[in-house]
Amino acid sequence: MQLLGVRLLTRGDRRDGCRRPPGRSRRLALVADGVHARLDGLTSLSVVLGAIGVLAGFPLADPIIGLLIAASIMVLLWGTVKSIGRRLMDGIYPDLHKRAEHALEHAEGRAGRP
Numbered sequence: 001m002q003l004l005g006v007r008l009l010t011r012g013d014r015r016d017g018c019r020r021p022p023g024r025s026r027r028l029a030l031v032a033d034g035v036h037a038r039l040d041g042l043t044s045l046s047v048v049l050g051a052i053g054v055l056a057g058f059p060l061a062d063p064i065i066g067l068l069i070a071a072s073i074m075v076l077l078w079g080t081v082k083s084i085g086r087r088l089m090d091g092i093y094p095d096l097h098k099r100a101e102h103a104l105e106h107a108e109g110r111a112g113r114p
Contacts, residue, residue, distance in 0.1 A: 032080075039076055043069050 046065045053061025086093075 035076065039072065042072065 046069055050062045050065030053065070085091075
């Protein structure tokens with residue numbers, strides 16, 4: 001009962017709107033969730049294929065599938081580390097920098113800068 005009281009106090013009234021992060025943060029979370037779900041599905045399918053390979057008389061199917069799963073996880077991890085590292089270091093995406101420069105160069109009332 002105490003946990004229910006704490007949850008009700010911390011959630012606030014639902015009429016005042018959801019307490020979700022705005023815009024891009026929510027989209028990034030959805031993209032990450034989709035990638036995670038896709039990798040989970042691929043891993044499950046790979047395990048089934050490895051089991052079928054072992055049953056068919058190819059005992060190396062299991063370790064080969066295990067290495068492929070590990071490699072796919074490492075690729076996903078590397079991409080995640082780059083993305084999170086950029087955000088933690090307050091980095092920006094290169095495309096955003098180019099778009100900002102283009103917008104500034106073509107802005108009206110721009111002071112005569114080279």
